[in-house]
């Protein structure tokens with residue numbers, strides 16, 4: 001299983017020596033995982049240990065030599081329930097493997113020595129490093145997508161939608177009508193943006209399908225409320241496209257998806273596991289192919305009665321500016337024959353080839369993910385910035401049309 005490009009585009013590409021790799025772990029410890037006690041400790045440990053950091057050199061794909069790959073390679077072995085004593089000991093700190101993870105401390109409370117042994121000695125960790133790439137399918141991104149699609153339905157008066165998701169991974173986001181949603185202005189967790197105390201503090205929250213077994217909470221920011229549907233949208237056609245699709249029905253592939261999540265974030269792990277379970281027996285068709293070369297055929301296949309919407313979340317960034325432009329050209333060509341929309345959620349500075357529209361209020365782009373919709377109507381393309389969101393969809397600032 002592979003994915004393309006670095007999982008965190010801020011990582012320098014192709015680090016090749018252990019000293020540089022130690023530096024990457026240090027950057028992660030003070031950055032991406034600084035609020036996550038387990039992963040911060042493990043990254044601090046690897047930052048000072050060239051032998052462990054150097055395990056990333058087992059990956060034959062230089063852009064994959066990133067801390068998340070080693071963390072996932074060990075996490076996968078923990079999730080597999082291996083009986084190796086070091087892995088068994090280590091699993092005590094993983095909230096994904098035990099309901100009551102041990103606090104991270106020093107001495108006997110330090111997970112690092114066990115992680116170090118697993119990283120250096122466990123054959124399955126080495127196999128993972130050689131054969132796997134980091135892979136995500138973040139269902140939290142459905143929460144900002146839902147208002148974007150609701151807006152599309154009202155714009156086109158569409159009775160049903162035909163979804164074509166490029167970079168669909170396991171196809172979990174194509175099942176967005178299986179999930180419930182809660183849009184809240186209640187308290188949120190400072191680090192992740194996750195909504196807190198939903199029942200107690202936010203009686204004005206807006207719910208969609210609250211009876212579903214997976215509820216995606218999304219904290220609203222800014223003065224404008226996004227449009228949300230009274231009930232789920234009608235999706236009459238759905239298909240995914242991915243260079244390397246993941247089959248969540250395959251046990252090892254499903255476990256790797258979870259392994260790429262961070263055990264310090266039990267909400268994300270729970271979301272992934274529940275969505276994987278919900279997908280069993282109803283996974284949409286995912287075609288193996290390229291976003292640029294193969295999107296047109298899939299849009300053309302959308303039945304006439306449905307409004308085609310191409311969805312792209314955290315995938316167009318992997319294309320590079322020229323291919324991003326070609327992607328738009330492919331949709332422009334279809335737009336001469338039928339109306340369609342593209343909804344994407346990408347970080348603006350990473351998708352220059354899409355020429356993302358600026359925010360209507362003039363606030364400059366930062367690290368937030370932009371939520372953008374392009375419509376082709378009667379052969380004319382129009383782009384609008386719908387809002388900004390957390391990369392995983394835990395908050396949304398709807399800025400309107």
Ligand SMILES: C[S@@+](CC[C@H](N)C(=O)[O-])C[C@H]1O[C@@H](n2cnc3c(N)ncnc32)[C@H](O)[C@@H]1O
Nearest residue numbers: 003004137138167169242243244290291313315
């Ligand atoms: C970061 S993941 C995001 C997955 C999903 N869109 C989500 O938001 O959870 C990027 C996905 O894009 C796929 N991908 C990367 N480049 C691609 C391309 N040129 N064509 C199709 N899929 C691609 C990868 O295989 C991976 O599954």
